[in-house]
Amino acid sequence: MNDFEFYNSTRIIFGKGSIAKLSKRVPKKATVMLLYGGGSIKENGVYDQVISALKKHNVIEFGGIEANPDYATLLKAIKQARKKKVDFLLAVGGGSVIDGTKFVAIAAPNADVEPWDILTRGLAKELKQALPLGTVLTLPATGSEFNHNSVISRRETEEKYSFASDLVFPKFSILDPETTYSLPKNQLRNGLVDAYVHVTEQYLTYPAGAIVQDRQSEALLLAIIEMAPAVLKMDPPDYNARANFMWACSNALNHLIGVGVPQDWATHRIGHELTALYGLAHAESLAVVLPWLLWYKRDQKRDKLLQYGYRVMGQKTQKYSERIDRTIEATAAFFQSIGMPTTLTAFGIDPDEAAARVQARWEARGWVQGEYRDITGADAAAILLLSR
Amino acid sequence: MNDFEFYNSTRIIFGKGSIAKLSKRVPKKATVMLLYGGGSIKENGVYDQVISALKKHNVIEFGGIEANPDYATLLKAIKQARKKKVDFLLAVGGGSVIDGTKFVAIAAPNADVEPWDILTRGLAKELKQALPLGTVLTLPATGSEFNHNSVISRRETEEKYSFASDLVFPKFSILDPETTYSLPKNQLRNGLVDAYVHVTEQYLTYPAGAIVQDRQSEALLLAIIEMAPAVLKMDPPDYNARANFMWACSNALNHLIGVGVPQDWATHRIGHELTALYGLAHAESLAVVLPWLLWYKRDQKRDKLLQYGYRVMGQKTQKYSERIDRTIEATAAFFQSIGMPTTLTAFGIDPDEAAARVQARWEARGWVQGEYRDITGADAAAILLLSR
Numbered sequence: 001m002n003d004f005e006f007y008n009s010t011r012i013i014f015g016k017g018s019i020a021k022l023s024k025r026v027p028k029k030a031t032v033m034l035l036y037g038g039g040s041i042k043e044n045g046v047y048d049q050v051i052s053a054l055k056k057h058n059v060i061e062f063g064g065i066e067a068n069p070d071y072a073t074l075l076k077a078i079k080q081a082r083k084k085k086v087d088f089l090l091a092v093g094g095g096s097v098i099d100g101t102k103f104v105a106i107a108a109p110n111a112d113v114e115p116w117d118i119l120t121r122g123l124a125k126e127l128k129q130a131l132p133l134g135t136v137l138t139l140p141a142t143g144s145e146f147n148h149n150s151v152i153s154r155r156e157t158e159e160k161y162s163f164a165s166d167l168v169f170p171k172f173s174i175l176d177p178e179t180t181y182s183l184p185k186n187q188l189r190n191g192l193v194d195a196y197v198h199v200t201e202q203y204l205t206y207p208a209g210a211i212v213q214d215r216q217s218e219a220l221l222l223a224i225i226e227m228a229p230a231v232l233k234m235d236p237p238d239y240n241a242r243a244n245f246m247w248a249c250s251n252a253l254n255h256l257i258g259v260g261v262p263q264d265w266a267t268h269r270i271g272h273e274l275t276a277l278y279g280l281a282h283a284e285s286l287a288v289v290l291p292w293l294l295w296y297k298r299d300q301k302r303d304k305l306l307q308y309g310y311r312v313m314g315q316k317t318q319k320y321s322e323r324i325d326r327t328i329e330a331t332a333a334f335f336q337s338i339g340m341p342t343t344l345t346a347f348g349i350d351p352d353e354a355a356a357r358v359q360a361r362w363e364a365r366g367w368v369q370g371e372y373r374d375i376t377g378a379d380a381a382a383i384l385l386l387s388r
Numbered sequence: 389m390n391d392f393e394f395y396n397s398t399r400i401i402f403g404k405g406s407i408a409k410l411s412k413r414v415p416k417k418a419t420v421m422l423l424y425g426g427g428s429i430k431e432n433g434v435y436d437q438v439i440s441a442l443k444k445h446n447v448i449e450f451g452g453i454e455a456n457p458d459y460a461t462l463l464k465a466i467k468q469a470r471k472k473k474v475d476f477l478l479a480v481g482g483g484s485v486i487d488g489t490k491f492v493a494i495a496a497p498n499a500d501v502e503p504w505d506i507l508t509r510g511l512a513k514e515l516k517q518a519l520p521l522g523t524v525l526t527l528p529a530t531g532s533e534f535n536h537n538s539v540i541s542r543r544e545t546e547e548k549y550s551f552a553s554d555l556v557f558p559k560f561s562i563l564d565p566e567t568t569y570s571l572p573k574n575q576l577r578n579g580l581v582d583a584y585v586h587v588t589e590q591y592l593t594y595p596a597g598a599i600v601q602d603r604q605s606e607a608l609l610l611a612i613i614e615m616a617p618a619v620l621k622m623d624p625p626d627y628n629a630r631a632n633f634m635w636a637c638s639n640a641l642n643h644l645i646g647v648g649v650p651q652d653w654a655t656h657r658i659g660h661e662l663t664a665l666y667g668l669a670h671a672e673s674l675a676v677v678l679p680w681l682l683w684y685k686r687d688q689k690r691d692k693l694l695q696y697g698y699r700v701m702g703q704k705t706q707k708y709s710e711r712i713d714r715t716i717e718a719t720a721a722f723f724q725s726i727g728m729p730t731t732l733t734a735f736g737i738d739p740d741e742a743a744a745r746v747q748a749r750w751e752a753r754g755w756v757q758g759e760y761r762d763i764t765g766a767d768a769a770a771i772l773l774l775s776r
Contacts, residue, residue: 010395012647212608219604223599251604
């Protein structure tokens with residue numbers, strides 16, 4: 001096991017009707033900025049519940065944070081937060097709204113720092129203050145409600161950057177499984193795949209003797225597979241399945257399973273390009289990469305693929321090459337079973353073109369990714385060529 | 389899944405040589421009280437490492453905290469902490485030292501409150517301040533380094549009380565697996581059993597639809613079984629096994645697997661009496677109760693025993709009564725395989741006498757325990773009568 005630090009100070013408030021508990025969790029005399037996305041919270045009743053819980057608070061609103069939150073939008077929020085002397089940020093939405101709110105939290109009170117430098121020059125770790133934030137999660141997927149990470153896009157320049165800081169752990173995150181009832185099926189499917197791949201990025205690398213973390217990762221994969229059919233039940237939705245869905249997504253990226261072990265994240269890095277170039281949803285972009293990356297890296301990842309196959313996928317043949325084949329197939333089959341395609345061609349994307357474009361973008365940045373830092377732009381292209 | 393709150397603000401600093409990091413984690417100008425136990429830390433080098441890391445700090449010492457920390461001893465520490473205006477407490481030891489330090493932390497700054505009332509009148513939740521504390525763990529078992537619980541004994545009156553407060557989460561806990569190298573084999577065995585039973589108390593109850601928590605509990609049980617033989621290796625010790633041992637114990641009682649599910653703890657309540665009456669080590673007392681409690685409660689715990697048997701113990705027969713038999717036997721066999729007896733008679737204790745004495749003590753307190761709150765003193769006695 002590698003040395004590590006683990007820290008996660010977010011309080012999770014979980015259950016039916018838990019949005020009403022906001023009134024006690026948001027500081028009484030705070031000027032609160034309520035940040036949200038495209039307005040779906042006004043249709044599904046979440047906005048009303050939040051406003052009702054905060055009726056004694058001074059609330060200003062900032063709506064319109066888009067999927068893959070845009071730097072330009074967030075600059076406006078930062079400006080407004082400073083002008084209105086906001087003391088507390090409340091993100092109501094999914095990972096994009098929460099990630100965007102984290103950026104506002106760290107940029108707004110540090111007026112002497114250029115916000116862009118926080119993303120590009122690694123300043124987040126040096127800053128000493130951030131506005132406190134809380135979240136009301138409505139779209140389980142990214143785990144942002146339970147970690148200190150944030151990913152921000154700059155559409156103007158087609159760039160995507162991330163930062164991490166203990167200052168932006170949400171003070172609390174409210175998880176009411178009923179907020180998922182109005183989600184369309186494809187967002188549920190996306191959330192399941194997103195959480196699944198968050199786990200595999202921290203697990204399918206090389207053995208580091210982390211018996212505990214390996215079992216914890218396998219636990220989440222087994223849980224996601226077990227719950228998936230019930231999570232997709234729509235009419236009526238299954239409360240308990242949605243509760244497990246929400247909690248699995250939060251646990252998949254709360255730092256716990258990733259401590260003391262190598263991590264990969266190449267699937268995410270390739271996927272991000274596919275989102276930028278072709279507009280695939282984040283989870284869609286992961287599903288068309290992961291099986292092929294595992295195939296391409298099957299020798300380096302051999303030991304963990306065998307373990308994953310045996311323990312999670314029930315593939316117990318002692319013919320190891322065959323077990324790896326069956327295990328990767330079973331991974332793709334699981335995604336397909338919940339309605340998620342696993343090839344570029346299924347989305348009408350030409351693998352040859354995608355491979356060339358992603359390779360060019362990786363090489364322009366000089367990227368080398370993966371747990372061994374050996375996946376080059378040419379490797380990313382080779383992986384995408386398999387996705388047909 | 390039941391509604392819940394989860395919160396755990398302890399920073400874990402894990403790895404070889406991590407005690408040296410103390411210097412940066414303890415506030416610079418603090419007067420530090422260093423609390424420890426019987427002095428084993430002076431023999432195994434841990435004391436020297438701590439003193440060396442704190443050479444620029446003002447440190448006063450309080451040694452002699454005993455196993456099952458005694459109220460009378462801790463009153464002396466509280467008095468001294470007040471007199472010397474201590475700002476920070478550093479617990480160096482196992483669960484008893486850490487539990488005792490948590491009590492000092494909450495009692496010392498609340499001079500207007502009778503310390504005994506914190507334990508007996510549930511005052512801990514109302515108090516607003518505690519001294520900050522950190523820990524250096526040397527004996528993995530209780531998980532106290534990663535939770536907000538504390539159990540205190542009063543030898544004078546043969547009483548044992550616990551309290552819980554978010555104010556006593558350690559600010560940090562330093563986990564260096566090499567500190568376990570000097571532990572005798574029976575303390576390693578005890579730690580493994582203690583962690584295992586911490587998990588079963590939160591898992592072997594009735595199904596609550598907690599797919600995630602069930603899998604996480606099973607992950608820890610599987611991990612403990614997997615690592616146990618290597619943890620007991622003495623000459624030389626296996627660093628990686630000790631690292632997993634330490635991390636498994638911390639994860640078994642850090643609140644995560646217990647949220648949203650029913651909990652039992654009757655094995656602990658019976659075991660505590662056996663420790664008080666016969667001086668069994670805590671883990672020994674759990675091992676002579678758990679298999680028999682599972683046997684006695686096999687109908688109520690049927691569904692979870694079948695699941696545990698299938699997923700953890702590999703008992704897959706569809707003859708359910710037989711699967712439960714084999715599962716309970718496998719649990720006892722695991723304990724025995726690491727040198728832990730599972731009957732009162734193996735410790736030279738007469739089950740008839742123990743049953744009568746424990747029943748009398750439970751009834752004197754009017755205790756009814758278990759996940760259904762239906763285990764009476766008579767049931768506790770019936771369970772102990774099986775332990776032969």
